[in-house]
Amino acid sequence: MTRKHILIAAAAIALVGSAASLWIRADEFTKKDLARWQNEFMSVVKKGRELWTSPKLGTKGVACAQCHPNAANTHPETYPKFQKQLGRVATLREMFNWCLMNPLEGKPLALDDPRMIAMEAYATYERRGVPLAPGKH
């Protein structure tokens, strides 16, 4: 490729790029975008609340909310942290699984299971506004 060809190619890319940018601006959110994203998030929070209060998540009819009303005493802002009972640093999702297996007598969820994400979204939403405090006991 000659030097001239390179210049033409660069100009073409610039032209296409600026044309594309008429439709897509990575750094500008519309109000509609924001509303949609918030709705998407809140629909997952709602799903998480349903799971949190569901007697069907485990096998014996026990629900997370029985011991953790409004997801209180889960303190998502402190994770990851050292769990003395496990002898290592663990995430909130691992603690959810611990409760799923023990008081709820159910099966653990994959850490990226949509239900796990929904419960994390719910518990974290209930703690909104609280400063992060990783590792805190």
Added chain:
Amino acid sequence: MKDHPITRRDFIKRAGAATAASAFPLTVVEMAFADPSQRFTFAHISDSHIQHVQGSEFVRNWDRGLIRAVAEANLLTPKPDFVIFGGDLAQLGTKEELDHGAEMLSRLKYKTHCVLGEHDYYLDLGEYWSKLFGPHYYSFDHKGVHFVVLNSILTTDEWTHKKWPTPMHRMIEMAGLDNPNGSPFMVGEKQREWLRKDLENVSKTTPVVVFSHSPIQKLYKGWNFWTDDAEQVQALLQPFEKVTVIYGHVHQIQYNQIGNITFQSVMATAWPWPYPQSYAHAKHAMPKLTVPMNRADPFFERDATGWQFVDMESGRVVVEYNLYNNTNRVVAYNPATRQPEDRVYQNPAKRIPPQNHY
């Protein structure tokens, strides 16, 4: 005044035979009394939430809590004069749950007085519970103390008699502690009138002890740590010199003093609850006096659950909280400060690093 030596009570924690029984410490309460005849003890067990799974299966964890409390109460020396069961025997008020709970309670070797909880009530409005345990509210006298049992978990007729698809729908809506579709508890006008008449013939110097399920004070409405007509009930009790209200429902240690009335909560045998301040969006009025109990360790199934051993000392209560995986706590009325105080931890200098609820 007769000389009466300091008496010593040895209470041996021996239940939970599977765990190293010999490792259980002795719990010793020492107390001096001017007049030994003014003294007696009772046990208080509450909030068992017996939960039916299916057939003959019940949630094991909650069963174990009640079985342990009953077994330990039966080992008390000296024997308590009676046992109070503070309500929420069942989780969803079914016949299966109430029958199963009643069977466990029947193993108590002492006379048992029962308080009605919302989990016992909102399926059939206390009908089956009444067949097992009697009236929803009543009073009795024992060794110079007037005891009153209230049904404090009533609510408005509009809510109770809404067009529910089934009675179980109503039960489930009230059973969710943080459920916004529930309704505030109340004693109600009819029962307040009964209480007024009941107290009419009681001398103002007679110690009065009230048992209720919900706190007869307003702590946090979001979880019904609340009684809507608390002020009106308190007004009926304030004229008495020594009044104590002992309540369940909250699954945690709380204590407070409002005028002449000492408030003390009891723990659950089933599971503990976080303090309202651990919910970041709660607008609560928790008593500043209360030194909170430790946050439960979920890896110890019975941690932060337990039952109470109560000493009636000259008309005031001394409550020993039997904490299974923590050091027991004793909360008693202090005549010098005229309020209930923890005998060890009230003084901030005596406290160990707290396992805060948050």
